[in-house]
Amino acid sequence: MKNIPLILMGCGGVGRQLLQHMVSCRSLHAKLGIHLRVVGVCDSKSLVVASDVFSMELGDEILLEVCRVKLDGSSLLTLSGSGEFQVFANSEIPKRIIDIAALLGKSTGLAFVDCSASSETIGVLNRVVDLGCCIVLANKKPLTSTMEDYDKLVSYPRRIRHESTVGAGLPVIASLNRIISCGDPVHRIIGSLSGTLGYVMSEVEDGKPLSQVVKSAKSLGYTEPDPRDDLGGMDVARKALILARLLGRRINLDSIKIESLYPEEMGSSVMSTEEFLGNAISLLDKNIQERVHKASLNGNVLRYVCVIEGSRCEVGIQELPKNSPLGRLRGSDNVLGIYSRCYNEQPLVIQGAGAGNDTTASGVLADILDIQDLFP
Numbered sequence: 001m002k003n004i005p006l007i008l009m010g011c012g013g014v015g016r017q018l019l020q021h022m023v024s025c026r027s028l029h030a031k032l033g034i035h036l037r038v039v040g041v042c043d044s045k046s047l048v049v050a051s052d053v054f055s056m057e058l059g060d061e062i063l064l065e066v067c068r069v070k071l072d073g074s075s076l077l078t079l080s081g082s083g084e085f086q087v088f089a090n091s092e093i094p095k096r097i098i099d100i101a102a103l104l105g106k107s108t109g110l111a112f113v114d115c116s117a118s119s120e121t122i123g124v125l126n127r128v129v130d131l132g133c134c135i136v137l138a139n140k141k142p143l144t145s146t147m148e149d150y151d152k153l154v155s156y157p158r159r160i161r162h163e164s165t166v167g168a169g170l171p172v173i174a175s176l177n178r179i180i181s182c183g184d185p186v187h188r189i190i191g192s193l194s195g196t197l198g199y200v201m202s203e204v205e206d207g208k209p210l211s212q213v214v215k216s217a218k219s220l221g222y223t224e225p226d227p228r229d230d231l232g233g234m235d236v237a238r239k240a241l242i243l244a245r246l247l248g249r250r251i252n253l254d255s256i257k258i259e260s261l262y263p264e265e266m267g268s269s270v271m272s273t274e275e276f277l278g279n280a281i282s283l284l285d286k287n288i289q290e291r292v293h294k295a296s297l298n299g300n301v302l303r304y305v306c307v308i309e310g311s312r313c314e315v316g317i318q319e320l321p322k323n324s325p326l327g328r329l330r331g332s333d334n335v336l337g338i339y340s341r342c343y344n345e346q347p348l349v350i351q352g353a354g355a356g357n358d359t360t361a362s363g364v365l366a367d368i369l370d371i372q373d374l375f376p
């Protein structure tokens with residue numbers, strides 16, 4: 001049986017789903033000759049670690065207890081340490097984690113799985129790369145920081161996987177890597193990579209006012225608690241940056257042109273979410289409606305897309321033919337078209353659900369299994 005020791009950072013919607021998947025896949029993984037040995041789990045303030053990281057693990061009972069505690073909104077500190085595990089708080093965490101990485105990285109191997117939504121994990125990730133550890137990310141922030149951080153993280157390309165950073169579980173990164181590694185030059189990528197904005201754009205196409213569409217998207221749970229986090233385009237820009245860097249562009253987030261669907265005067269430093277949704281957003285309805293109408297006169301539709309082509313890397317609204325992979329898109333699906341020498345007239349199109357805890361966590365789990373050959 002091959003053992004894959006791992007540490008999970010972040011037990012929010014995705015991290016918890018991942019723990020649940022790992023527990024429920026035990027017998028499937030045993031048939032594949034693999035055992036995922038969770039030696040540590042942390043959230044923003046605490047770290048739970050097996051008492052002996054060489055020989056012990058956090059058993060399934062403990063992992064499910066971690067999920068219950070976090071779902072309750074409590075801290076991992078409420079888990080009373082037994083003989084099996086210890087719990088550490090805040091200031092001790094980075095040192096503890098580096099110690100474990102130094103112990104296991106080059107002996108048994110160790111995978112760091114980042115399901116947090118924080119840029120604070122970058123420091124630890126940078127360190128453990130040199131200690132022989134593997135990295136699996138759902139978190140986009142480490143890959144969208146400085147070029148220096150990026151170079152560090154990808155310095156051992158076989159030891160990093162980050163499929164779920166773009167399009168959740170969709171095989172976007174793997175497909176691009178296959179095209180790139182055989183020397184087929186990618187000259188254009190166009191994608192709709194936000195489930196929320198995909199939904200919003202296809203609903204306004206049907207004539208519904210933007211304000212109403214955003215409110216129903218929020219109540220359906222499609223948006224962040226503050227929908228401006230989706231409407232501003234930053235999350236899509238991070239995905240665009242990850243794709244552009246994969247293609248070899250040495251650029252930063254601030255060189256990406258981002259169109260926000262709301263003006264600065266309606267920003268979160270100016271008004272609350274309630275004020276934005278209550279009054280302000282309806283002032284944006286007319287303009288969008290006019291743009292939708294104008295596009296339809298040309299047989300086109302509006303989509304919120306990311307485009308990477310030549311030196312261009314931008315995210316925003318574009319007018320696209322109704323009868324194109326992106327124009328046909330409905331609802332909250334993601335779609336990505338990749339144009340290269342081999343996929344020139346007929347792009348490679350990847351489409352499907354591009355969000356959700358379940359799909360995202362499945363993508364992370366598949367990434368972990370994908371690096372199994374690196375473990376003794």
Ligand SMILES: NC(=O)c1ccc[n+]([C@@H]2O[C@H](COP(=O)([O-])OP(=O)(O)OC[C@H]3O[C@@H](n4cnc5c(N)ncnc54)[C@H](OP(=O)(O)O)[C@@H]3O)[C@@H](O)[C@H]2O)c1
Nearest residue numbers: 010011012013014043044115116117118120138139355356
């Ligand atoms: N949900 C999706 O559909 C989806 C799709 C693709 C990618 N993603 C990405 O997946 C990641 C996780 O998403 P989510 O929805 O699960 O987020 P979430 O519910 O906000 O959970 C984030 C978790 O990370 C923890 N955390 C924060 N700072 C940390 C730190 N410094 N070290 C360790 N853990 C830390 C939080 O701890 P506390 O509990 O203490 O606050 C929380 O448990 C995000 O980066 C997101 O962009 C999500």
Ligand SMILES: *[C@@H]1O[C@H](CO)[C@@H](O)[C@H](O)[C@H]1NC(C)=O
Nearest residue numbers: 012013014221355356357358
């Ligand atoms: C994902 O998990 C979060 C946190 O538990 C939850 O609020 C959200 O509704 C979940 N999303 C979906 C689509 O199930």
